[in-house]
Amino acid sequence: MASLAADFFRRVADPFSQVTLATWCLIIVVLAYLLLSFTELSLLRKTYNALRHYGTFAYTCFLKPHSGDNTGKQQDALESFYSSQASIYDATRAKLLQGREDMLALVGAQLKNRRDTDQLSKKPIWVDIGGGTGWNIEQMQSQLDVQTFFHAVYLVDLSSSLCEVARQRFHRLGWKNVHVICEDARTFRLSDYEAGVDDSQREFSIGKSVYEEDARDAVGADLLTMSYSLSMIPEFHSAIDSITNLLSPTGIVGVVDFYVQNQIEFQSRNYIGGAIDRHCMWVSRVFWRTWFELDRVNLESARRDYIEYKFGTILSTNRRCRLFGLRIPFYIFVGCTRSTANSIHQLEAVDAAVTESPFISALDLHAQTLNPKVRRSSSTERRSKAYDTAVINLASSLPLPAAYYQSNKTRIYYDETLQKHRQFNDEYIYAFTWEDSRTDARLLKITGDDVILALTSAGDNILSYALERPKRIHAVDLNPAQNHLLELKVAAFRSLDYQDVWKLFGVGKHENFQKLLLENMSPHLSSQAFDYWLHLGTPTFNPSGKGLYFTGGSRHALRLVSWLGSLLGIKNDMRRMCEAQTLNEQREIWNKRVRRVLLSQFLAYFVIGSERFLWKALGVPSEQRAMIEEDYKRQLDRPSVSAIAASDEKSGVGQPGQVGATKSGQAIWNYGVQTLDPAVNNTLLSEDNHYYRLCLLGEYSRKCHPDYLTPKAHIKLAQPGALDNLRIHTDELAEVFARMQPEALTIAVLMDSMDWFSPTGPEADAQAKAVNRSLKLGGRVLLRSAGLNPWYMRAFEMNGFVTKRVAARIPPGTCTDRVNMYASTWICTKTASLEQ
Ligand SMILES: C[S@@+](CC[C@H](N)C(=O)[O-])C[C@H]1O[C@@H](n2cnc3c(N)ncnc32)[C@H](O)[C@@H]1O
Ligand SMILES: *[C@@H]1O[C@H](CO)[C@@H](O)[C@H](O)[C@H]1NC(C)=O
Ligand SMILES: *[C@@H]1O[C@H](CO)[C@@H](O)[C@H](O)[C@H]1NC(C)=O
Ligand SMILES: *[C@@H]1O[C@H](CO)[C@@H](O)[C@H](O)[C@H]1NC(C)=O
Numbered sequence: 001m002a003s004l005a006a007d008f009f010r011r012v013a014d015p016f017s018q019v020t021l022a023t024w025c026l027i028i029v030v031l032a033y034l035l036l037s038f039t040e041l042s043l044l045r046k047t048y049n050a051l052r053h054y055g056t057f058a059y060t061c062f063l064k065p066h067s068g069d070n071t072g073k074q075q076d077a078l079e080s081f082y083s084s085q086a087s088i089y090d091a092t093r094a095k096l097l098q099g100r101e102d103m104l105a106l107v108g109a110q111l112k113n114r115r116d117t118d119q120l121s122k123k124p125i126w127v128d129i130g131g132g133t134g135w136n137i138e139q140m141q142s143q144l145d146v147q148t149f150f151h152a153v154y155l156v157d158l159s160s161s162l163c164e165v166a167r168q169r170f171h172r173l174g175w176k177n178v179h180v181i182c183e184d185a186r187t188f189r190l191s192d193y194e195a196g197v198d199d200s201q202r203e204f205s206i207g208k209s210v211y212e213e214d215a216r217d218a219v220g221a222d223l224l225t226m227s228y229s230l231s232m233i234p235e236f237h238s239a240i241d242s243i244t245n246l247l248s249p250t251g252i253v254g255v256v257d258f259y260v261q262n263q264i265e266f267q268s269r270n271y272i273g274g275a276i277d278r279h280c281m282w283v284s285r286v287f288w289r290t291w292f293e294l295d296r297v298n299l300e301s302a303r304r305d306y307i308e309y310k311f312g313t314i315l316s317t318n319r320r321c322r323l324f325g326l327r328i329p330f331y332i333f334v335g336c337t338r339s340t341a342n343s344i345h346q347l348e349a350v351d352a353a354v355t356e357s358p359f360i361s362a363l364d365l366h367a368q369t370l371n372p373k374v375r376r377s378s379s380t381e382r383r384s385k386a387y388d389t390a391v392i393n394l395a396s397s398l399p400l401p402a403a404y405y406q407s408n409k410t411r412i413y414y415d416e417t418l419q420k421h422r423q424f425n426d427e428y429i430y431a432f433t434w435e436d437s438r439t440d441a442r443l444l445k446i447t448g449d450d451v452i453l454a455l456t457s458a459g460d461n462i463l464s465y466a467l468e469r470p471k472r473i474h475a476v477d478l479n480p481a482q483n484h485l486l487e488l489k490v491a492a493f494r495s496l497d498y499q500d501v502w503k504l505f506g507v508g509k510h511e512n513f514q515k516l517l518l519e520n521m522s523p524h525l526s527s528q529a530f531d532y533w534l535h536l537g538t539p540t541f542n543p544s545g546k547g548l549y550f551t552g553g554s555r556h557a558l559r560l561v562s563w564l565g566s567l568l569g570i571k572n573d574m575r576r577m578c579e580a581q582t583l584n585e586q587r588e589i590w591n592k593r594v595r596r597v598l599l600s601q602f603l604a605y606f607v608i609g610s611e612r613f614l615w616k617a618l619g620v621p622s623e624q625r626a627m628i629e630e631d632y633k634r635q636l637d638r639p640s641v642s643a644i645a646a647s648d649e650k651s652g653v654g655q656p657g658q659v660g661a662t663k664s665g666q667a668i669w670n671y672g673v674q675t676l677d678p679a680v681n682n683t684l685l686s687e688d689n690h691y692y693r694l695c696l697l698g699e700y701s702r703k704c705h706p707d708y709l710t711p712k713a714h715i716k717l718a719q720p721g722a723l724d725n726l727r728i729h730t731d732e733l734a735e736v737f738a739r740m741q742p743e744a745l746t747i748a749v750l751m752d753s754m755d756w757f758s759p760t761g762p763e764a765d766a767q768a769k770a771v772n773r774s775l776k777l778g779g780r781v782l783l784r785s786a787g788l789n790p791w792y793m794r795a796f797e798m799n800g801f802v803t804k805r806v807a808a809r810i811p812p813g814t815c816t817d818r819v820n821m822y823a824s825t826w827i828c829t830k831t832a833s834l835e836q
Contacts, residue, residue: 030054030324053088074234075184077296078159086161089133098321099256100227101139103332105518106315107223107254108143110334113407113523117720119250123151124222125194129185129243130229131155134166137178143519146175153178154221156188157229185229186238190246194219220248227256230307231297237306244310247337253311255333258292258321260285261301270389270415273313273402273527276426276535277320280329288328304331309398311335312405315522317531338399343390347400350409351387354727356451356472356744384739385731386413402527408494410723411487411526414480414730421480421730426532428481429553432694433460435751435784436817437707443782443806443827444747446470453736453774454749456728459486461749463493463708466723467716474745476729476736481552483728484529488537489708490726491524492516493717506700506709508547513537549698558698561598565696568597574696578685590680599673624755625668627651627787631823632667635812650794651787651823671786671823678815689818734763737770745774750783752822759791768795775830784822793826801828 031051082089114120128136134155140146146153155178157163163182170178181188224247233239247253263279266272280288289299308316315334320327352358390400390413403413414421440461446452446468454462456477465473477483492501496516503510510516517537522530540551550558565571573593580586631651683689685696690704700709707713716722729736733753748771757763771781781801788810793803807816807825816825 053091075158082159083161086165090135097228099319099330099332102518103254103256104140105143106334106522107252109519109522110252125152126150126223127154127221129156129226131157132162134169136227155180156183156185158184186242190219190221220251221246222248222251224253230303231257236303240306240310249337253335255307258299258328258330259304260288260299260329265301271399271401272308273316274531276531277318312338312399313402313527314405315527315530317534336405343394347387347390351384354384354412355382355739355741357741382739406526407523410726411728424479424481426481428485430458431549431552431554433457434819435461436819437461437464439817450746452747453745455751456482456486459489460706467713472725474727476733478732480730483730484532487525487529488533490723491521494524495520498711498714501714506705508549509543510541511543513541561695570594570597578693578696580686583684587681621756623758624786628671629667631788632670650791651789674809674812675821678813679820682815683818691819734767734770737774740774742773743776746776746779748781752784754792755785764792764795768799772799777830779830781828784825786823788823796828800830802831803828
């Protein structure tokens with residue numbers, strides 16, 4: 001008895017029997033599931049077929065020993081695995097090999113983009129490595145017309161039974177330009193098959209090793225794809241080297257495959273283009289590796305790593321294949337050749353645009369390298385961080401960061417692993433911009449010569465500036481997600497028609513977001529932004545959800561308004577107010593109904609007064625609150641209007657809370673009243689004030705929306721090249737200023753960012769100095785503040801600026817603009833007067 005038990009336990013301890021046992025359990029679960037879900041008689045036949053397919057699949061995958069004919073060759077092993085299931089291959093893999101359609105959509109979008117921008121000089125050639133039954137090639141038809149788009153398509157696969165299925169498929173479809181080649185991926189050479197190569201060369205190419213430097217094929221593939229085949233090729237180094245040489249210098253490679261990886265392996269790499277969900281848990285790593293080994297599928301992370309090392313990353317994402325409640329990790333990679341010949345030259349060009357320095361042509365650069373004296377002087381030149389990083393990568397023979405392989409280098413490389421970027425937890429705070437773009441336009445009068453640096457926020461105002469066609473716009477934000485949002489807007493203008501742009505950003509919902517992202521917007525996004533939106537876009541824009549404007553930190557404010565509306569029964573009044581056709585009608589609804597509730601004292605003290613809420617919902621830090629409190633105290637002390645206006649006292653030099661807890665609540669309440677009352681009293685929500693309309697109803701209307709959402713704006717911004725003057729920086733303002741060439745900018749829009757500095761800290765002075773250095777003479781700074789007379793204006797005055805308050809909420813009740821959220825608006829102009 002004891003020996004029987006011991007024997008049993010020994011059997012169970014053997015990993016193979018464990019996996020077999022697990023397989024049987026899985027099969028039983030699947031059977032039960034299928035039986036239970038198909039109770040209708042008419043479905044029994046379908047069930048039987050499915051069962052037969054999955055039964056054969058399960059048998060060949062997990063139970064049938066596949067040893068080949070003992071010659072040890074890979075082809076025999078493959079045949080023993082695939083010959084009995086070639087006919088049911090497609091039916092059984094549809095659920096398991098997920099992401100193939102997405103990969104094809106992504107490379108298809110890249111090719112279409114190249115065609116539309118005249119980057120394809122001839123019809124492209126596509127090679128599908130390990131293409132199996134040719135499913136991918138038929139699937140591609142939903143993206144492109146395979147027969148007319150491609151000059152030729154090669155399916156290369158080592159399994160003759162799968163090749164046979166593929167041949168039958170293309171015979172049935174009648175596609176003459178598709179060629180099925182039953183050959184090892186490591187020896188396949190395009191020049192052996194493409195016409196135009198004479199016989200002597202053909203002989204030569206067969207014996208040519210892929211490892212040699214000049215081994216690149218004379219004929220290159222414009223598209224190379226590998227779906228779930230890389231993990232099946234035992235010697236992957238030579239296979240990847242071989243496809244590297246197969247790719248034409250301008251070609252694209254797309255890979256989708258299973259993987260497992262621990263974060264310590266990729267943590268220090270700056271070229272992988274984003275790592276959301278890349279790390280796999282220990283259980284998952286061990287289990288999936290062992291499981292797939294049974295099928296000779298190798299999930300070892302070195303395969304993916306080597307792909308990323310050999311190619312430049314354009315897009316990269318990590319997904320999970322959901323199957324019967326399990327989650328198998330897989331990745332999609334889209335890359336290009338990692339040419340190094342021209343890299344430095346390209347880097348210089350990108351860097352010049354980032355730092356606004358004049359671009360030194362390659363010849364000058366050459367002269368500089370030859371002449372050590374000139375070189376020394378150029379080393380004091382300011383370089384962007386992106387440039388410095390790229391140079392280090394080149395020096396250590398690594399690929400450049402993904403940002404350098406984008407078709408339009410709008411987004412500038414940043415180190416996403418830094419804590420200062422990660423503190424935002426992949427969430428933007430503002431889903432919409434909370435500064436009046438019309439006032440900005442009136443105050444700034446942007447012309448074609450202006451070089452603007454502005455905070456990104458939600459990007460709405462950046463797009464408004466772009467409508468004026470300035471020479472260049474630098475959008476800066478420390479929070480990567482804010483920049484992802486701007487990138488999405490830019491990509492939408494570059495690739496979608498007005499209806500879709502309106503649905504995305506006017507309504508905030510779209511029923512086909514994922515399709516638009518993969519097929520249209522992906523060529524225009526950085527890898528990080530693409531990855532972000534692939535993960536979060538579908539829930540964000542889901543038509544049955546609440547839409548874009550109920551995401552991000554600002555959703556708390558919208559939620560509160562909507563919640564109060566329902567709770568206190570003024571939801572209808574809020575809607576009526578947003579539909580009122582005249583100011584009088586609007587004022588009446590406001591005063592009689594809405595105001596009473598929204599501005600109740602109760603709310604002011606208990607909700608708005610709490611620091612946590614303020615920070616989360618409105619983004620108000622304690623330094624800003626101190627200003628509000630002091631201005632309030634001063635108003636109480638000196639009620640006469642002229643006294644306040646003339647007062648030179650600075651706001652915000654004290655500590656928050658210094659005025660006492662009750663006063664502090666009152667101050668905030670008063671600030672809120674002074675924001676809302678004049679705005680509602682003076683601007684019409686139904687037609688003119690989309691800012692408050694959005695807050696009350698959570699959406700824009702066709703009549704009332706930001707400038708960049710008009711059909712006219714779409715025509716302007718959708719023109720090719722219309723947004724090429726935009727550069728998106730992810731860093732602190734101070735860092736970006738520090739890397740700019742002196743006197744490069746004409747306008748800096750700082751919003752209320754300086755309110756966040758502490759009056760005792762050195763930041764304000766340093767920032768004013770940096771702005772002075774970067775601005776041209778006569779250049780202007782536009783900023784807003786919660787204080788009437790912010791303390792840091794002195795810093796500007798001491799650093800060569802003339803400051804002017806162009807709007808203020810004095811006397812109380814004044815409406816400064818449609819948002820009316822800030823107590824004062826300032827323009828600081830750089831003048832030479834200090835020097836003279
Ligand atoms: C899991 S299948 C994927 C097939 C197809 N790409 C798909 O997505 O359905 C892996 C394929 O790689 C092929 N393969 C494995 N090693 C190969 C090699 N050395 N050269 C060419 N093909 C190979 C196998 O024959 C098999 O068809
Ligand atoms: C953006 O892409 C277009 C088309 O490839 C190109 O003409 C343009 O120069 C690119 N702009 C930048 C800034 O790279
Ligand atoms: C609203 O505007 C009207 C007319 O401009 C003015 O008479 C009234 O005092 C204002 N009310 C408030 C609360 O500001
Ligand atoms: C402001 O910048 C200019 C150069 O653009 C410089 O000459 C001047 O000294 C700076 N002013 C101060 C106060 O630093």
